[in-house]
């Protein structure tokens with residue numbers, strides 16, 4: 001009998017992708033047969049990078065045969081169901097994350113009973129990194145090399161430079 005493929009959906013805004021995100025993706029790829037990174041358009045967050053730029057940054061940063069990058073709009077639970085998946089993966093950095101994630105996981109489970117959220121706890125070295133911190137440091141000309149992949153660092157600098165000129 002064929003074993004069912006285990007698909008994990010890793011959703012987020014990724015504005016931009018950080019080393020913390022990449023660590024979660026790598027660790028999740030050991031648990032699931034296939035990971036789909038689902039980039040949310042997320043107009044409510046008014047992202048610095050366009051959806052295409054965020055996808056491009058992820059595709060350039062993640063080279064794994066079982067990990068793909070896609071975008072989605074609308075409700076996450078609908079997207080997950082469309083992919084014939086039932087598991088959402090999220091990273092947890094702190095108790096502050098927990099409050100937000102707890103509500104989101106419960107809401108998604110209420111919207112669709114078959115959908116579960118699993119959490120991977122951030123490693124200590126990544127637990128303080130956030131996309132918003134990266135954007136802020138870069139906007140003041142600070143060094144973001146310890147927070148994002150090299151290619152993303154270049155793209156962030158170009159974007160911020162363009163914004164200022």
Ligand code: PNS
Nearest residue numbers: 011012013014040074075076077104107
């Ligand atoms: O990386 P983020 O910004 O914390 O990711 C948040 C995201 C994209 C996972 C969340 O905002 C989301 O799922 N948006 C899609 C719309 C939706 O389903 N909202 C209800 C979730 S409770």
